[in-house]
Amino acid sequence: MRFLYPQSSQRDYSEELRYQNDAINKMKKEIEKLSSKLRKANINETTTSKRITNLDEELALVNKLIQSLKKEENFNRDKVNNLKSRIKIKEDELSLLRLRYEQRIINTYLKGRVSDLEKVLSSTSWRQAVYRTQYLKIVSSIEQKMTKEIESILLVINKDKLKLESLLRQSIALKRDKQKQMASLRKMRIKREKELNRIRQDKSALANYMQEKSSGVKQLESIIKKVLEDKARNEREARIRQQQQALKTKEFNLLRGQLPWPTEGRVISKFGKQWNSRLKTTTDNPGIDIKGQPGSSIRSTMSGVVTTITYIRGYGTTIIIDHGGGFYTVYSHVTNIQTQVDSEVRSGDVIAYMGDSGSVNGAKLHFEVWGKGQKLDPEKWLTKK
Numbered sequence: 001m002r003f004l005y006p007q008s009s010q011r012d013y014s015e016e017l018r019y020q021n022d023a024i025n026k027m028k029k030e031i032e033k034l035s036s037k038l039r040k041a042n043i044n045e046t047t048t049s050k051r052i053t054n055l056d057e058e059l060a061l062v063n064k065l066i067q068s069l070k071k072e073e074n075f076n077r078d079k080v081n082n083l084k085s086r087i088k089i090k091e092d093e094l095s096l097l098r099l100r101y102e103q104r105i106i107n108t109y110l111k112g113r114v115s116d117l118e119k120v121l122s123s124t125s126w127r128q129a130v131y132r133t134q135y136l137k138i139v140s141s142i143e144q145k146m147t148k149e150i151e152s153i154l155l156v157i158n159k160d161k162l163k164l165e166s167l168l169r170q171s172i173a174l175k176r177d178k179q180k181q182m183a184s185l186r187k188m189r190i191k192r193e194k195e196l197n198r199i200r201q202d203k204s205a206l207a208n209y210m211q212e213k214s215s216g217v218k219q220l221e222s223i224i225k226k227v228l229e230d231k232a233r234n235e236r237e238a239r240i241r242q243q244q245q246a247l248k249t250k251e252f253n254l255l256r257g258q259l260p261w262p263t264e265g266r267v268i269s270k271f272g273k274q275w276n277s278r279l280k281t282t283t284d285n286p287g288i289d290i291k292g293q294p295g296s297s298i299r300s301t302m303s304g305v306v307t308t309i310t311y312i313r314g315y316g317t318t319i320i321i322d323h324g325g326g327f328y329t330v331y332s333h334v335t336n337i338q339t340q341v342d343s344e345v346r347s348g349d350v351i352a353y354m355g356d357s358g359s360v361n362g363a364k365l366h367f368e369v370w371g372k373g374q375k376l377d378p379e380k381w382l383t384k385k
Helices: 013-044 048-111 116-121 126-201 203-229 233-247
Strands: 266-269 272-276 281-285 288-291 297-299 304-312 316-324 327-332 350-354 364-371 374-376
Touching: 013 048, 048 126, 048 304, 048 316, 203 233, 203 281, 203 304, 203 316, 203 327, 233 304, 233 316, 304 327, 316 350
Parallel strands: none
Antiparallel strands: 266 288, 272 281, 288 364, 297 350, 304 316, 316 327, 327 364, 364 374
């Protein structure tokens, strides 16, 4: 299953809210479909490794949904604040107009109201009569204009207040939905922890889980291959070159041993062949694994364009960034994505946070470097610690 975040563009609030709402509804349907599929699969499925990877996939989707709900909440909050400010401005305008209108009425009453015809007929000359006629027309026009302005402002205020009420109702619904999804997330995490304990205590379960990870490696290789063959690659290359020129940065192939580390922590699994003393087997690690604190920032090691955000079995939520010249970096086991597909990122930008999706050993980052379609040792590209 692959989920991709669409490119961000400059949309107005209403359009952005509509877009977010559509994305949320789509994700809810995807979660329902996946949950139904997993329930049917679990009737005949007894393998712990399968259950945990299924749970991870569902967790990744729910986590993504929560992030989208938070984003929509923020858009709603901004819109509510803007509407409140606009209503306040219009109400101040209305108060000022009403005050001026009241003063005109009071002044007319105090001076005594003489009919417009009397004012004209009491003129001492025809010239004065003409002037008075023109003046009265202007005064009448001003009063009509003030009345229309008051009516117009009242209409705007009423419309904005209706929009505000609707948005406030949406905000309450979003908050409830987010709380519901977070409760669901907590339950799934408890269930996942139980499955993890089974894997840690059962050699055969651990062996099966490692097999899931091998399937994930093939899945990632397939994705990288598609990215390399992507028709949009040439357009991305041009964007990356412009970005490098603007930031005055070197090309990726010239930065061997100079790239900043994507996160804080220690390397617990190196690149290449790895011996598993418990299973007495050798596995091939396509990158390095960095153990760190849960929720630690994950940063892009270099500027580039995000090509993929997807779930990979055994590796959890994964981000792939194109750095141009056929070089890519891969970040797995991440959570709380802070970027989108087709977004431009700079070196040091926070793209996600350290999670444990697809991991049996707690929070860590799986980090890979690809060049010209080949897996490279990331430690040779990163600065020495």
